[in-house]
Amino acid sequence: MDYKIELTEQPAQPVLSIRTRTSVGNLPKELGRAYQTIAEYLNEIGEQPAGAPFTAYYNMDMENLDVEIGFPVSKVLEGKDEIKASQIPSGKQVSCMHQGPYEASVAAYDVMSKWVMEKGYVPTGVAYEFYFNSPVEVPESELLTKIVFPLK
Numbered sequence: 498m499d500y501k502i503e504l505t506e507q508p509a510q511p512v513l514s515i516r517t518r519t520s521v522g523n524l525p526k527e528l529g530r531a532y533q534t535i536a537e538y539l540n541e542i543g544e545q546p547a548g549a550p551f552t553a554y555y556n557m558d559m560e561n562l563d564v565e566i567g568f569p570v571s572k573v574l575e576g577k578d579e580i581k582a583s584q585i586p587s588g589k590q591v592s593c594m595h596q597g598p599y600e601a602s603v604a605a606y607d608v609m610s611k612w613v614m615e616k617g618y619v620p621t622g623v624a625y626e627f628y629f630n631s632p633v634e635v636p637e638s639e640l641l642t643k644i645v646f647p648l649k
Contacts, residue, residue: 498595498596498597498601498604498605500593500594500595500604500605500608500609501593501594502591502592502593502608502609502612503591503592503593504589504590504591504616505589505590505591505592506587506588506589506590507585507587507588507589507590508587509584509585509586509587510547510548510569510584510585511569511570511571511572511573511574511582511583511584512551512567512568512569512570512582512583512584512585513535513538513539513567513568513570513574513576513580513581513582513583514531514535514553514565514566514567514568514580514581514583515531515534515535515565515566515567515579515580515581516563516564516565516566516581517531517564517566518561518562518563518564519561519562519564520559520560520561520562521559521560521562524562524564527564527566528552528566531566531567532550532566532568534579534580535566535567535568535580536568538577538580539568539570542574544570544571544574545571546568546569546570547568547569547570547571548568548569548627549569549627549628549629549643550566550567550568550627550628551566551567551568551569551585551625551626551627551628552564552565552566552625552626552628553565553566553585553623553624553625554623554624554625554626555622555623565583567583569585585625585647586647588647588648589618589647589648590645590646590647590648591609591612591613591618591620591645591646591648592609592643592644592645592646593605593608593609593643593644594641594642594643594644595641595642595643595644596638596639596640596641596642597637597638597640598637598638598640599640599642602626602642602644605642605644606624606644609644609646610646613646613648618648618649619648619649620646620647620648620649621646621647621648621649623646623647624644624645624646625644625645625646625647626642626643626644626645627642627643627645628640628641628642629641629642629643
């Protein structure tokens with residue numbers, strides 16, 4: 498797949514999220530639970546997501562992933578219980594869109610990592626994935642995932 502890499506400067510983005518640790522095998526269940534919990538809370542307070550749901554990966558230990566699961570929101574909102582008010586930090590970031598099964602996104606990660614190294618940028622070590630549709634809505638071949646690496 499031919500990936501179009503984009504370098505942008507982004508403002509801070511307020512989010513509501515749940516941070517947890519899980520294995521990659523249990524990730525779909527954790528994602529579903531977190532998105533549902535946050536969506537119900539947003540509905541309860543009369544707010545809507547301000548963008549696609551995301552997962553931030555703070556490590557790549559497949560047996561003990563440190564992930565933040567959430568939604569961008571239009572303004573800083575109060576959290577509740579395990580739902581925390583947070584933000585995606587401002588700054589330079591590199592991104593690309595992956596179309597296809599989630600498992601195949603490793604190719605996008607490889608292309609982006611190579612691009613970042615070749616251009617002399619330093620990633621923060623966090624990777625974000627924004628999910629523009631879901632396997633419930635479309636065939637795996639049509640899944641759209643925006644992958645973002647914040648840069649130092």
